[in-house]
Amino acid sequence: MPVTDDHSSDVVQASTAPFQLARQDLLCFFIREAGIDQYPAVVRLQRVIGSMRTYNQLVDYARETQRDGKPLLARSSVRLPLADLKIDFEVGRNLAYRVAWMQGAGLVPNYEASVAKMFGSELVQRLANVGVGILGLGGQLAPGSPWAPLEGSIETLYLSSAALTIAAGTSEVQRNIIASRGLGLPRD
Numbered sequence: 743m744p745v746t747d748d749h750s751s752d753v754v755q756a757s758t759a760p761f762q763l764a765r766q767d768l769l770c771f772f773i774r775e776a777g778i779d780q781y782p783a784v785v786r787l788q789r790v791i792g793s794m795r796t797y798n799q800l801v802d803y804a805r806e807t808q809r810d811g812k813p814l815l816a817r818s819s820v821r822l823p824l825a826d827l828k829i830d831f832e833v834g835r836n837l838a839y840r841v842a843w844m845q846g847a848g849l850v851p852n853y854e855a856s857v858a859k860m861f862g863s864e865l866v867q868r869l870a871n872v873g874v875g876i877l878g879l880g881g882q883l884a885p886g887s888p889w890a891p892l893e894g895s896i897e898t899l900y901l902s903s904a905a906l907t908i909a910a911g912t913s914e915v916q917r918n919i920i921a922s923r924g925l926g927l928p929r930d
């Protein structure tokens with residue numbers, strides 16, 4: 743099932759169906775269809791796509807917020823981590839879509855699901871870290887605070903993302919799966 747590369751849109755187009763599916767609907771479909779191996783990956787796909795919105799908001803914030811007469815984005819300490827994250831999001835999307843594509847093709851993703859899950863979990867944590875760094879002290883303000891930049895979304899992401907590398911299989915266990923099932927390395 744080809745997926746459009748339209749980052750600004752919140753929909754994907756399925757060439758096999760004469761309609762557009764909201765991304766969340768499509769993800770729910772894959773979650774229902776997924777076996778236990780793929781479940782963590784589809785959950786992480788949901789996370790990666792949801793976090794892309796936060797990432798885009800962060801870029802807008804850095805573009806629009808002035809410090810010393812210049813936008814934050816003019817600083818290399820802001821620009822470079824955001825550029826790295828952009829690369830990571832492209833990689834994360836494609837890793838997750840590979841799992842979905844394999845399911846659609848009747849294949850059984852195995853270590854591929856672990857790759858997508860682990861990368862997506864750690865990507866969201868990197869985003870939260872970069873976000874708190876860019877927003878500074880304001881990044882620690884929770885939703886509801888009138889002074890919280892981006893309505894406190896970075897604070898929430900920072901706190902909630904800690905669990906991502908534990909829930910649905912820890913990153914250590916995912917790495918073990920990739921090593922043994924993906925690379926064929928011995929367990930001991």
Ligand SMILES: Cc1cc2nc3c(=O)[nH]c(=O)nc-3n(C[C@H](O)[C@H](O)[C@H](O)COP(=O)(O)OP(=O)(O)OC[C@H]3O[C@@H](n4cnc5c(N)ncnc54)[C@H](O)[C@@H]3O)c2cc1C
Nearest residue numbers: 902904905906907908909910911912913914915916917918
């Ligand atoms: C927010 C959250 C939501 C959750 N939701 C659900 C849910 O909906 N349903 C559900 O069933 N469970 C859920 N869990 C449980 C989750 O799946 C487990 O916490 C997770 O799989 C880790 O298992 P554990 O806690 O038993 O840790 P352990 O397996 O005891 O691991 C402890 C530590 O040892 C490491 N470790 C363990 N084995 C190895 C190994 N072989 N090699 C290297 N390192 C290893 C781990 O990486 C970890 O750092 C949730 C957990 C969290 C945090």
